[in-house]
Amino acid sequence: MSGVLSSSIGRKVAMAASAFFLMFFLLQHFAINLTSIFSADAFNELSHFMGTNPAVQFGLQPILIFGVVFHFVMGFVLEVKNKSARNIKYVKNNGAANSTWVSRNMIYSGLAILAFIVLHFIDFWFPEINHKYINVLPEDPTRYYGELVHKFQSPIRTGAYVAAFAFLALHLLHGFKSAFQSSGMSAKRAAKLETVSKIYAIGIPVGFIVIALFHHFNQH
Amino acid sequence: MDMNLKLKIWRQSGANDEGKMVDYSLADVSPDMSFLEMLDVLNEQILNEGGEPVAFDHDCREGICGMCSLYINGEAHGPDRGITTCQLHMRKFKDGDTIYIEPFRAKAFPVIKDLVVDRTAFDRIQHQGGFISVNTSGNTQDANSLPISKHAADEAMDAATCIGCGACVATCKNSSAMLFVGAKVSQYALLPQGQVEASDRVKNMVAQMDLEGFGNCTNTGACEVECPKGISLDNIARMNREFFKANI
Incomplete structure (x- = not known):
């Protein structure tokens, strides 16, 4: 296996592998957040479990952070390498004639998602780390729902979240299928995933948008 | 009806010289001309004016x-599908059109002069494994004695139709050569004759592709659309599978 990750194909498959992991994570994050619409207790219970379970906190959480960082770093490395593969640009280039806008602009949708992750960490992750491991405050298993609803009071923050999820949809519209193709799935089989791909790529971000707007307009 | 055209063409005296787009006007272009015939007519006009064709x-x-290239109005081999530049006809254009004509652009395809680029990077990739070693000393096995399914034969033939023109590299936003290398790897991976050297072939060809400075495939699918021979993205997926099989 030596040298595989330094090869173009190895890097491409590594991008796909981290994408699969992040898409699975996104699905479970969405499932937990969705409960906040129906039951504050269920959301609190699940959040308390995820926030205090040692296997999640010290096993899965570092893997997730590694996955996120790896996907972004590798994405930038490949972007720089790809840009340098054409040292003189075309005077006239008609990219729309042969490919979709989303497929050609993954770096920009990715950068928007990165900016959102920074905001999301400031909003939720850093306060959590502060609460649990720095200030070591007593755990209140019912605090999570209130914290979530409070965050969506601000129309600016809610708008930023909605915009970020729109970029996430654009990223996934190409990324979902692309990950399968990079893993060696034939184009014919990948084409059969078209419907699943669109359901995931649009459904998950729209679901997150609905959750954000629901809490923004249902302040107690 | 004959057409009057405005042409914007990349002119560059040599590999190490600065290039620029130069404007030309060409009158009375027949819609029945091929695109290259139109350029022949332009060159006659330039020569008559004492210029460098x-x-x-x-x-x-x-x-x-697979020798002709040209990036015409922002597309490899021009606006038509499934053809090379030499098969493009002027009836695809209208009177008064402005046509941009540029060389295929990639760091691995440096410009030699004007619209001519050096595509020997493809040859060097081929040298790394785009062949099978067959004993030709007189006791060569009859190819027909090896049973091959119709499906595999068809797919191998489809991959083998790649003419190595480089339109895939020219059109890819990353200047990736993976459609070309994927086709060359697939052509043999699908046949029993290609199995003996399969592992070395894919590893060495991919290594050479990376060494030449081509970019990475991001599955935009632009190469498949612009390929004059309709080489499928399936070949890239197959190359990925072959690469991992060879490395595990």
Whole structure:
């Protein structure tokens, strides 16, 4: 296996592998957040479990952070390498004639998602780390729902979240299928995933948008 | 009806010289001309005016050799599908059109002069494994004695139709050569004759592809659309599978 990750194909498959992991994570994050619409207790219970379970906190959480960082770093490395593969640009280039806008602009949708992750960490992750491991405050298993609803009071923050999820949809519209193709799935089989791909790529971000707007307009 | 055209053409005296787009006007262009015939007419006009004709690659002029290139109005081999530049006809354009003509752009395809680029990077990739080693000393096995399914034979033949023109590299936003290398790897991976050297072939060809400075495939699918021979993205997926099989 030596040298595989330094090869173009190895890097491409590594991008796909981290994408699969992040898409699975996104699905479970969405499932937990969705409960906040129906039951504050269920959301609190699940959040308390995820926030205090040692296997999640010290096993899965570092893997997730590694996955996120790896996907972004590798994405930038490949972007720089790809840009340098054409040292003189075309005077006239008609990219729309042969490919979709989303497929050609993954770096920009990715950068928007990165900016959102920074905001999301400031909003939720850093306060959590502060609460649990720095200030070591007593755990209140019912605090999570209130914290979530409070965050969506601000129309600016809610708008930023909605915009970020729109970029996430654009990223996934190409990324979902692309990950399968990079893993060696034939184009014919990948084409059969078209419907699943669109359901995931649009459904998950729209679901997150609905959750954000629901809490923004249902302040107690 | 004959057309009057405005042409914007990349002119560059040599590999190490600065290039720029130069404007030309060409009158009375027949819609029945091929695109290269139109350039022949332009060159006659330039020669009559005492100028240096535009250098461009061509050979068979029937879509087989893969020699012609050109990035026309922002697309490799121009606006038509499933053809090379030599098969493009002027009836695809209208009177008064402005046509941008540029060389295929990639760091691995440096410009030699005007619209002529050096595509020997493809040859060097081929040298790393785009072949099978067969004993030709007189006791060569009859190819027909090896049973091959119709499906595999068809797919291998489809991959083998790649003429190595480089339109995939030219059109890819990353200048990736993976459609070309994928086709060359697939052509043999699908046949029993290709199995003996399969592992070395894919590893060495991919290593050479990376060494030449081509970019990475991001599955935009632009190469498949612009390929004059309709080489499928399936070949890239197959190359990925072959690469991992060879490395595990």
